[in-house]
Amino acid sequence: MxxxxxxxxxxxxxxxxxxxxxxxxxxxxxxxxxxxxxxxxxxxxxxxxxxxxxxFADKGAIIDAVALQGFAELVTVLRSAGTGRSGRKKLDALAKAYLDFADEQPALYEAMFTLASDLPFGTPEAPSSLREGYEELRTAFAAHADGRDVDVLTEVGWSALHGLATLTRARRLRPDLRDQRLPLLLGLLRG
Amino acid sequence: MxxxxxxxxxxxxxxxxxxxxxxxxxxxxxxxxxxxxxxxxxxxxxxxxxxxxxxFADKGAIIDAVALQGFAELVTVLRSAGTGRSGRKKLDALAKAYLDFADEQPALYEAMFTLASDLPFGTPEAPSSLREGYEELRTAFAAHADGRDVDVLTEVGWSALHGLATLTRARRLRPDLRDQRLPLLLGLLRG
DNA sequence: CTCCATTGCCTAGCAATGCTAGAAACTGGA
DNA sequence: TCCAGTTTCTAGCATTGCTAGGCAATGGAG
The missing domain is CATH 1.10.10.60 (Homeodomain-like)
Incomplete structure (x- = not known):
């Protein structure tokens, strides 16, 4: 009491x-x-x-907290990019929103994916935003599964976006091809 | 003298x-x-x-040296995976070799892609192994370009492999789908 | 209003890290 | 045997994450 x-x-x-x-x-x-x-x-x-x-127990816990906040925000960004759209347009919008998110807040993205010390991911107590973020992507990919396993497609698509985000940030990709990469990827993903 | x-x-x-x-x-x-x-x-x-x-000027220079060694080795790994093959088989072999490399030497891969402090990449004095590695991948993708820009396709394909490698290592992907991801990606890439 | 226990907070310090100045020791030639 | 030049080591600095132990504020009891 x-x-x-x-x-x-x-x-x-x-x-x-x-x-x-x-x-x-x-x-x-x-x-x-x-x-x-x-x-x-x-x-x-x-x-x-x-x-x-x-x-916080240690510095890592602070970073984890930032990362968690990042996941929550990513979910809302993806959601708002997806609402009102479907099919191809939805996928395009989500992918672009994802890359923009990573691009505009690089330190946040870094916390989420390269600093966060083992946030529970596949487990029951995966903080809900993680699962929600995945689900949001999944709904976009579902329309393009076309016989393929939706989860596998989602994971592969997400990996591609993530790779694009990180390699771009590390400046390992040619700047002059920047605007062509996402369209090509989207072309691949929708089969 | x-x-x-x-x-x-x-x-x-x-x-x-x-x-x-x-x-x-x-x-x-x-x-x-x-x-x-x-x-x-x-x-x-x-x-x-x-x-x-x-x-070495500082600790970062040591890491860079390790990374450079890693790129040199990656090139030889990709080369030997590619020789004697062509077309679809070559692409499959290279992709698998790439992921195996990252999987078997995670610390080395980490040095190459998340620790290395700005190895010159797009520049003239990009250590030759970097460019060679890219070229090796490029030859494999060229056969599947099919009208698309080979360089863009290579960068996107490489990004997807990189994303797969890093997310797998961070245990953010479902273990039970592990063996299905690469085949699906390869399916996407070859159109 | 006064006292006191509890809670919360800060000062001071430890061990480990990257890095460096200055002294010591070695090397090879005269 | 001695010396000049180079190489190497000892010792230390500043910064980091983290913690122990004491101090002070808070709010209820008499």
Whole structure:
């Protein structure tokens, strides 16, 4: 039975936790993840370092929290790109939305896919946004399965998008071909 | 005009440099890149830390050297997978070889694609193995271009393989669908 | 209003890391 | 045997993630 005063404290605590995550994300996006140190975060939120450790077990947990936020946002981005469309148009819109997301928030995407330390993925307690994101993609691919297994197609399509996103960011692909890659991929995917 | 004795010294130096790279790679593969510290490398090669810095500007340069070695090996792997085959068989073999390479030497692959600090890629002095690797893939894709731009197709195909490799390693794909993904991708790629 | 227990917070520090300055030791020729 | 030049090592710095132990604020009881 929580007293009102305890409730207020928990509220403030949750708020501060959110501030930590937001600060980490912002700093990562502007100066890169290397610049995200516990000391700088502590300075930013105007608390001492141990306070951070009362919210998160270690630095990795902070990154995980940012990643999780990223997945949640990716879901909403994909959803809004998909609503009102279907078939080919839906797939095109989702793919473009996915690449734009990765392109516009590279540090966030990095947290989600190369920094996050083993977020539970295939497990029951996979944070729901992960599964939801997958489902969102799946509905777009379903229309183009054409006899093929929808899940396999989704995984392969997602992998292609992910590879495109990461190799583009690492500048390993020719800039002058940039606008031709996604159309070609979409052509492949719809058979 | 180098005296013989200088030559010997340079030879020994090159040998030691190679030892550093090999040690870093081995340690990374067995214990992960986090375990690769300058101190441990120095201990392993039985020299003090500053000696390492007489070979490499910083730790990143060591990783880059490992990555470069990886690209050279990837080229030979792809070549040997491709020789004697053509058309569909060649593409299949190359793709499988690529994924096997990434799967069997995850730390090496990580050095090549997520750790390497800006190896010059699109530039004139892109270490030749990078361009050679791309060319090797390109020849395999050329047979299936079918009107499409070969370079775009190669980049997209490569991205898909890369995405598959990284997402698989991060355990974000369903293990039970593992054997179905590559065949489906190959089906897409050949049109 | 005063006291006190509980909770929350901060100061100070540890161990490990990448990297470097300066001294010491070795090398090979005179 | 000695010396100049190079190579190597010892010792240390600054920064990092993380933690122990003490201090202070908070809010209820008398």
């Amino acid at each position: 929580p007293t009102p005063i305890q409730q207020r404290r928990e509220r403030e605590r949750a708020q501060r936790q959110q501030l930590i995550v937001a600060t980490a994300r912002e700093l990562a996006e502007t100066e890169g993840w290397d610049a995200v140190t516990i000391r700088r975060l502590a300075d930013s939120i105007e608390y001492s370092q141990p306070v951070l450790y009362s919210h | 180098p005296t013989p004795i200088q030559q010997r010294r340079e030879r020994e130096r090159a040998q030691r440099q190679q030892l550093i790279v090999a040690t870093a790679r081995e340690l990374a593969e067995t214990e992960g890149w986090d375990a690769v510290t300058i101190r441990r490398l120095a201990d392993s090669i039985e020299y003090s830390q500053p000696v390492l810095y007489s070979h």
